[in-house]
Amino acid sequence: MRKSLGAALLALAIAGAGAAPAVAAPVNSADSFGKSTDTSSVTSVVNEAVASTTETLGQVLTPKVKAVNFAGTVALSNCSGSVVRFSDSEDNDPALVMSNGHCLETGMPGPGEVVVDRASSRTFSLLNASGSRVATLRASKIAYGTMTDTDVSFYQLTTTYGQIKSSYGINALTMADTHPVAGTAITVASGYWKRLYSCNIDGFAYRLKEGDWTFKDSVRYTSACNTIGGTSGSPVIDQATNKVVAVNNTGNEDGQRCTVNNPCEVDESGNVTVHQGINYAQETYQISACFGVDNKLDLNASGCVLPKP
Secondary structure (H helix, E strand, O other), X not given: OOOOHHHHHHHHHHHOOOOOOOOOOOOOHHHHOOOOOOOOOHHHHHHHHHHHHHHHHHHHHOOOOOOOOOOOEEEOOOOEEEEEEOOOXXXXXXXXXXXXXXXXXXXXXXXXXXXXXXXXXXXXXXXOOOOOEEEEEEEEEEEXXXXXXXXXXXXXXXXXXXXXXXHHOOOOEEEOOOOOOOOOEEEEEEOOOOEEEEEEEEEEEEEEEEOOEEEEEXXXXXXXXXXXXXXXXXXXXXXXXXXXXXXXXXEOOOOOOOEOOEOEEEOOOOOEEOOOOOEEEEEOOOHHHHEOHHHOEOOOOOOOOOOOO
16 A cells, blocks of 8 residues: 555655655645645645646657546545546446545455445545546445455445536546556556656566555556555556556555565565565456446446455
8 A cells, every 4th residue: 555645745845845756745734635726825836737747748758648637536535536437337327436445434444355335425526637626526335445356446426427527527537448458658647646647557466465465466567657645546547548447556665575565576476576666556447347237336247356245
């Protein structure tokens, strides 16, 4: 899991304005978690400037790909996320917000624990293309959440995709339904920080072990995606298709072996590899098989491989 937001803010403060990544810590970070964009605040100005610079550089370096922006991303109180839909979702379906399992307000699920259909009234700040908050969305329930095999959560909202589009002009991000490919140019879009990280898929970890948790077939980024605390739950977007291929969740910070905030890779033969400073995401292409008509979760559906309670 990414480091706590408090630790991330402390590290950024120590690093100073000249260090990368350059993100200003709020004056009162406890009161600023999950706050919407405020163009009158120094924090918001710096965050938006960094996001704009990052996006511009990405377009210069990779001019043939589509420009990824913040439309459809959300900020949680402690993490990032996005409003997502599947290829067969309909406008009158209740919308879904995707984030990490470790971002649930109920706390991190233990190994083997699966949260399903739990009431929730959590709110999310919906962002437009430039990263400004345009609405507050509210959950009706946690549809699904786990940290077993993957690290993902889905909140069902009180509004439909069509209502969000008609009221705010924002489309949900579409989930890809095929396995991501090594070398693909991607962008990690953090609604919490209003920052874009662009890099490539370096490869895949057969098993990613972090503390008591194990994730399967994880996406490994190239080093340019130096994500920080608060980016957990960000959608990982294929720059060529603008579709979501994974959900950002962790990285090895200190070079330790298989500890919390220091995941290690384990191959089919049990060999362990540590990549300090490298970050990871969890694939999402299989998840569409688990949601049916009206976005109803069905863990027994054909092709659904999400862990069951």
